[in-house]
Amino acid sequence: MKIVAVIPAFNEEKRLGAALLSASPHVDEIVVVDDCSQDKTGCVARHFGAHVLTHLVNRGQGAALQTGMDYAQQKLKADIVVHFDADGQMRGDEIPGMVDPIQKGEADVVLGSRYLGVAESMPLFRKIFMRVATLFTRIVSGVSVTDTHNGFRALSAFAIERIEFSLDRMAHASEIYELISAHDLTYVERPVTIRYTDETLEKGQSLTGAFSIVKDLIRHTFFG
Amino acid sequence: MFAIFKTWKSFSKKRTSITWTSLWTLLWMGLILVSLQPRIADRIARMLGVEKGADLIAYASIAVLVYAVYRLFVRTEQHRNEVTKLTRELAIARASEPMQKNSCCKKNICQK
Structure with missing residues (x-):
C-alpha cells in the first residue's frame, strides 16, 4: 500500500527538516503544502525530497491539508494518507502503528491520541483546555475519542474520497469528527507521542486560537 | 434622485442585475415619496399596527440592515471558499516534484 505523508507548513524552515527526516523512512512519499510561508519552508522541503505545493495566499492548516490530500489522491494515487506536523x-x-489498522482493514481513519500515549512537557493549562475540548467534541459529533485537535492521523483512500474539509483554519480538527460521523467511517485511536517545546508552544494554538475555532464553527454553521 | 441615477448607471454597465436595480429604485423612490408626503408613512404605519410612520421606517430599516449584513456574511463566506479553491488548484497545478532544486529559494511570491 502506498503511504503518503501530508505536511502543512507555515514558516517552519527551522523545524521542518527534522520532521521530514523523522517521517521519510516510514512513508513512500511526502507532500509538503507550503501555506504561503515568508521564510524558506518550501526550499527546505524540496531539499529533503518532498513534493512541494505552494499556496499563493495563506489559507490555513485545514485548507493546506485538503490541498495535500487532493494531490496525494489525484497525482500520487495514495492508498493511505498520514497527516503529520511540520x-x-x-x-x-x-507512523507504522498509525497505518497498521488501515492496512489490516480494521478502520478507515486512525486518530492519534496523546492521552493514550505520551504528551511530553504539556503545560497544565493546555491539558485542562484539551480535556474540555475533547468533551465538547464528543457531545457535538458523537464520535468517542480521548483526544481532540491532535493532528496525527491516518486515512484510507476510502476515507480521503469522503472527507473534504470546508473549514480552512484550525477548526478543521473539529470538523473531521463530524465528517467521520456523517460518512459512517470506521475509526480507531492509537497512542502517539507529542513533544512540546517552547518554540512549538509559542507557535501552537492559544486561547485566542480557541476562540477563533469556535468563531469559525459558528460562521460555518450559519453562513457557510 | 442621485442614488436612482447611480443605480441605473450601474445597471447599464451590467454591474447589477435587473432585480437588484428594481429593488434599489423602489427603495429610493419610496424614501423620496415619504420625505415629500410624511402622512403616507403614518397611514401605512397605522395599517400595520405601528403608531407613527417614523417608527415604521426605523423598524423596517433595522430589518433591512440585519438582512443586508447576513447576505454580506454569506457572500464573504462564498468568496473565501472560492479563494481557497483557486489557491488549491494553482498549488496542485504548479506542484514541484522532489529534488527539483532549480526552483528552490525563489523570491517569495505569496500574497499575505
Missing part, C-alpha cells in the same frame, strides 16, 4: 512535535517511527 514542527517536529510528532515521531515518525509511530
Whole structure:
C-alpha cells in the first residue's frame, strides 16, 4: 500500500527538516503544502525530497491539508494518507502503528491520541483546555475519542474520497469528527507521542486560537 | 434622485442585475415619496399596527440592515471558499516534484 505523508507548513524552515527526516523512512512519499510561508519552508522541503505545493495566499492548516490530500489522491494515487506536523512535535517511527489498522482493514481513519500515549512537557493549562475540548467534541459529533485537535492521523483512500474539509483554519480538527460521523467511517485511536517545546508552544494554538475555532464553527454553521 | 441615477448607471454597465436595480429604485423612490408626503408613512404605519410612520421606517430599516449584513456574511463566506479553491488548484497545478532544486529559494511570491 502506498503511504503518503501530508505536511502543512507555515514558516517552519527551522523545524521542518527534522520532521521530514523523522517521517521519510516510514512513508513512500511526502507532500509538503507550503501555506504561503515568508521564510524558506518550501526550499527546505524540496531539499529533503518532498513534493512541494505552494499556496499563493495563506489559507490555513485545514485548507493546506485538503490541498495535500487532493494531490496525494489525484497525482500520487495514495492508498493511505498520514497527516503529520511540520514542527517536529510528532515521531515518525509511530507512523507504522498509525497505518497498521488501515492496512489490516480494521478502520478507515486512525486518530492519534496523546492521552493514550505520551504528551511530553504539556503545560497544565493546555491539558485542562484539551480535556474540555475533547468533551465538547464528543457531545457535538458523537464520535468517542480521548483526544481532540491532535493532528496525527491516518486515512484510507476510502476515507480521503469522503472527507473534504470546508473549514480552512484550525477548526478543521473539529470538523473531521463530524465528517467521520456523517460518512459512517470506521475509526480507531492509537497512542502517539507529542513533544512540546517552547518554540512549538509559542507557535501552537492559544486561547485566542480557541476562540477563533469556535468563531469559525459558528460562521460555518450559519453562513457557510 | 442621485442614488436612482447611480443605480441605473450601474445597471447599464451590467454591474447589477435587473432585480437588484428594481429593488434599489423602489427603495429610493419610496424614501423620496415619504420625505415629500410624511402622512403616507403614518397611514401605512397605522395599517400595520405601528403608531407613527417614523417608527415604521426605523423598524423596517433595522430589518433591512440585519438582512443586508447576513447576505454580506454569506457572500464573504462564498468568496473565501472560492479563494481557497483557486489557491488549491494553482498549488496542485504548479506542484514541484522532489529534488527539483532549480526552483528552490525563489523570491517569495505569496500574497499575505
